[in-house]
Amino acid sequence: MEPFTTLRGIAVPLDEANLDTNQLCPTRFNKVPKGPRFRDILLHDRRFNADGSEKADYILNQAPYRQAVIAVAGRNFGVGSSRETAVFGLMGFGIRSVIAPNFGDIFYNNSLKNGLLPVRLPGATVEALLRQLLARPGATMTVELEAQAVTGPDGAQHRFEIASLSRKRLLRGLDEIAHTQEYAEALRRFEQEQARAFPWLAS
Amino acid sequence: MKTLFEKVWDNHVVAREEDETLLYVDRCLIHEGSRHTFDTLQERGLAVAHPDKVFAFSDHYIPTDPRARAGGVANLPDPEIRNMIELLERNTDAYGIARFGWGDARQGILHVAGPELGLSQPGIVLVGADSHTSTHGAFGNLSFGIGSSETTHVVATQTIWQRRPETMRISIDGTPGFGVTAKDIILAVIARIGIGGAIGYAIEYAGSTIARMSMNERMTVCNMSIEAGGRAGMIAPDDTTYEFLAGRAFTPKGAAWDAALAFWRTLPSDPDAKFAKEVALDAGSVVPMVTWGTNPEQALPINGRVPDPDRETDGERRGEYAKALAYMGLQPNMPLGEIAIDRVFIGSCTNARIDDLRAAAAVAKLGRAVVPAWVVPGSVSVKRQAEAEGLDRIFTAAGFEWREAGCSMCTAINGDQLAPGERCASTSNRNFQGRQGPGGRTHLMSPAMAAAAALRGRLVDVRELGGRN
Numbered sequence: 001m002e003p004f005t006t007l008r009g010i011a012v013p014l015d016e017a018n019l020d021t022n023q024l025c026p027t028r029f030n031k032v033p034k035g036p037r038f039r040d041i042l043l044h045d046r047r048f049n050a051d052g053s054e055k056a057d058y059i060l061n062q063a064p065y066r067q068a069v070i071a072v073a074g075r076n077f078g079v080g081s082s083r084e085t086a087v088f089g090l091m092g093f094g095i096r097s098v099i100a101p102n103f104g105d106i107f108y109n110n111s112l113k114n115g116l117l118p119v120r121l122p123g124a125t126v127e128a129l130l131r132q133l134l135a136r137p138g139a140t141m142t143v144e145l146e147a148q149a150v151t152g153p154d155g156a157q158h159r160f161e162i163a164s165l166s167r168k169r170l171l172r173g174l175d176e177i178a179h180t181q182e183y184a185e186a187l188r189r190f191e192q193e194q195a196r197a198f199p200w201l202a203s
Numbered sequence: 204m205k206t207l208f209e210k211v212w213d214n215h216v217v218a219r220e221e222d223e224t225l226l227y228v229d230r231c232l233i234h235e236g237s238r239h240t241f242d243t244l245q246e247r248g249l250a251v252a253h254p255d256k257v258f259a260f261s262d263h264y265i266p267t268d269p270r271a272r273a274g275g276v277a278n279l280p281d282p283e284i285r286n287m288i289e290l291l292e293r294n295t296d297a298y299g300i301a302r303f304g305w306g307d308a309r310q311g312i313l314h315v316a317g318p319e320l321g322l323s324q325p326g327i328v329l330v331g332a333d334s335h336t337s338t339h340g341a342f343g344n345l346s347f348g349i350g351s352s353e354t355t356h357v358v359a360t361q362t363i364w365q366r367r368p369e370t371m372r373i374s375i376d377g378t379p380g381f382g383v384t385a386k387d388i389i390l391a392v393i394a395r396i397g398i399g400g401a402i403g404y405a406i407e408y409a410g411s412t413i414a415r416m417s418m419n420e421r422m423t424v425c426n427m428s429i430e431a432g433g434r435a436g437m438i439a440p441d442d443t444t445y446e447f448l449a450g451r452a453f454t455p456k457g458a459a460w461d462a463a464l465a466f467w468r469t470l471p472s473d474p475d476a477k478f479a480k481e482v483a484l485d486a487g488s489v490v491p492m493v494t495w496g497t498n499p500e501q502a503l504p505i506n507g508r509v510p511d512p513d514r515e516t517d518g519e520r521r522g523e524y525a526k527a528l529a530y531m532g533l534q535p536n537m538p539l540g541e542i543a544i545d546r547v548f549i550g551s552c553t554n555a556r557i558d559d560l561r562a563a564a565a566v567a568k569l570g571r572a573v574v575p576a577w578v579v580p581g582s583v584s585v586k587r588q589a590e591a592e593g594l595d596r597i598f599t600a601a602g603f604e605w606r607e608a609g610c611s612m613c614t615a616i617n618g619d620q621l622a623p624g625e626r627c628a629s630t631s632n633r634n635f636q637g638r639q640g641p642g643g644r645t646h647l648m649s650p651a652m653a654a655a656a657a658l659r660g661r662l663v664d665v666r667e668l669g670g671r672n
Binding site: 016017018020021022023026027028030031033034045050074075076079080081082083084085087102103104105106109110113114163164165166168176177180181183186187190191194198199200201 | 217218220221222223225227229236238239242247249264283284286287324326327331332333334336347348349350351352353355356359360361362364366398399402403429432433434455459460462463466497498519523526614615616623633635636637638641
């Protein structure tokens with residue numbers, strides 16, 4: 001996984017609550033292997049007409065936002081499916097951090113595993129960021145993971161919380177499976193004990 | 204004093220580091236959509252730690268059209284869909300993972316066929332590559348859905364890193380009225396707490412209404428925990444649970460059963476265990492529910508009216524309602540019972556078990572479908588049971604289409620889908636925009652309500668049709 005330290009760039013305001021996984025990646029694209037096709041899969045049915053042409057009025061199709069690296073969105077972002085394709089779509093488009101009041105639980109975890117930083121900020125703060133971004137198309141923001149801080153277009157800083165182990169993994173781009181393998185001895189003991197106490201579950 | 208959740212969690216701790224816990228995983232369920240997991244295993248040359256703890260189901264991409272099913276995988280016309288089914292076959296063979304696939308009498312939706320096999324046992328940690336894995340918590344275990352990266356980690360290490368969720372108890376008491384089902388109760392819960400209401404929580408459903416429910420009804424309730432944002436939904440195991448489990452393919456037998464049973468009886472939450480959040484619902488006040496909007500919290504009793512965004516005092520909600528009505532093609536204030544529908548779908552991991560098909564058939568026999576109506580059993584075993592009871596003949600005599608087992612039009616990726624603008628009365632779990640096909644419009648409801656909608660060609664209060672009782 002690519003480390004996440006500081007991200008600075010254009011932020012796109014997705015001024016909408018409940019952007020569920022079916023919007024982020026319509027289910028018919030779940031069979032696509034991870035790769036460059038996901039650039040056009042993100043929010044596909046919002047961005048494209050049935051004939052494949054772009055919907056010019058959709059925000060991601062407007063000039064400054066094609067280079068967006070941050071998205072700011074309403075509450076319940078990413079609720080729904082466990083399919084990681086919703087994250088692949090955001091990453092494929094170039095977005096490495098999403099800021100919202102809250103996230104679908106599985107989406108949140110999937111993001112962390114792919115080096116996409118989900119940032120929870122209070123609803124009023126997100127609302128203020130959305131207003132600034134809508135007023136100044138193409139405005140930039142900064143997300144710093146080490147400092148756990150977001151800097152809005154107006155220069156104001158907002159601190160956010162993230163679980164410490166998840167933060168460490170992202171900062172260092174740690175491989176989670178390799179990390180878990182360091183616990184091989186604890187795992188061996190657990191399996192021995194389970195086989196003794198709950199033999200009907202043992203391999 | 205511990206909750207059911209805490210007992211199961213504490214029993215599965217392998218290690219702790221900072222604010223996360225490495226939990227042992229007893230079972231992992233996958234399906235044809237798990238391709239990204241196998242792609243990663245192959246790229247990285249990783250082995251599957253315990254192939255006997257991983258179980259694969261063909262459900263999302265498998266056709267439910269009886270002719271396509273009879274024709275075999277090789278004759279599927281869409282090469283991408285065929286590839287997904289064949290990939291699962293190749294990958295499970297390569298890694299020695301049990302597969303319940305095309306042509307297997309045990310095939311079905313992972314959350315219907317898995318419990319039938321006895322895989323979902325009290326006290327275990329079960330993960331699935333699908334958000335509706337919360338279904339299995341009906342058996343008194345910790346079950347939740349995970350993405351492909353976490354699935355890769357689980358099959359490679361048999362563990363998963365977790366931040367511990369908070370606990371929430373939803374107590375449901377009282378006797379549901381005629382025509383009110385487990386689906387109506389869970390839709391009423393979600394309408395109350397919202398689609399984000401349980402984010403960060405593991406839910407335990409408790410109370411006398413839950414205690415009286417069959418396992419099939421409990422699975423319907425736990426299934427939709429994720430639609431309230433919950434990490435998991437659980438119900439304390441009891442004699443109903445043990446009767447369901449006894450004698451199933453993967454449940455312990457003989458002395459092992461006795462030992463397991465003694466342990467399972469220790470799992471229910473202690474009487475004075477504390478929950479971080481408590482919610483209560485009177486089942487006696489619940490009326491058959493339908494959704495009118497584009498997420499599961501946008502649900503109302505069938506005798507209500509479509510909301511009027513202009514009357515919403517919350518500005519954010521006003522905007523959401525207006526957008527939902529525009530997508531759904533509905534007028535504010537129109538009675539829900541006047542919404543005309545184009546199609547009916549009875550199926551999905553929420554409502555395609557034998558009880559669901561019995562309830563739908565009891566309504567179907569009162570008339571004849573006036574719109575295309577599909578019945579898609581959740582598993583081959585449910586299909587055979589329904590046929591043994593003559594339910595298939597009731598459905599076909601009433602003009603419903605009787606199909607093969609799979610996810611079908613709930614997730615609309617196997618070719619079963621709505622045309623743009625089509626409106627469907629559906630027993631599935633998500634009414635998101637485009638969920639049942641691009642531009643499709645979904646109204647969620649119970650199997651009895653969906654069957655009633657088929658007979659009338661509009662949303663209708665099933666209680667108006669009489670029938671049972």
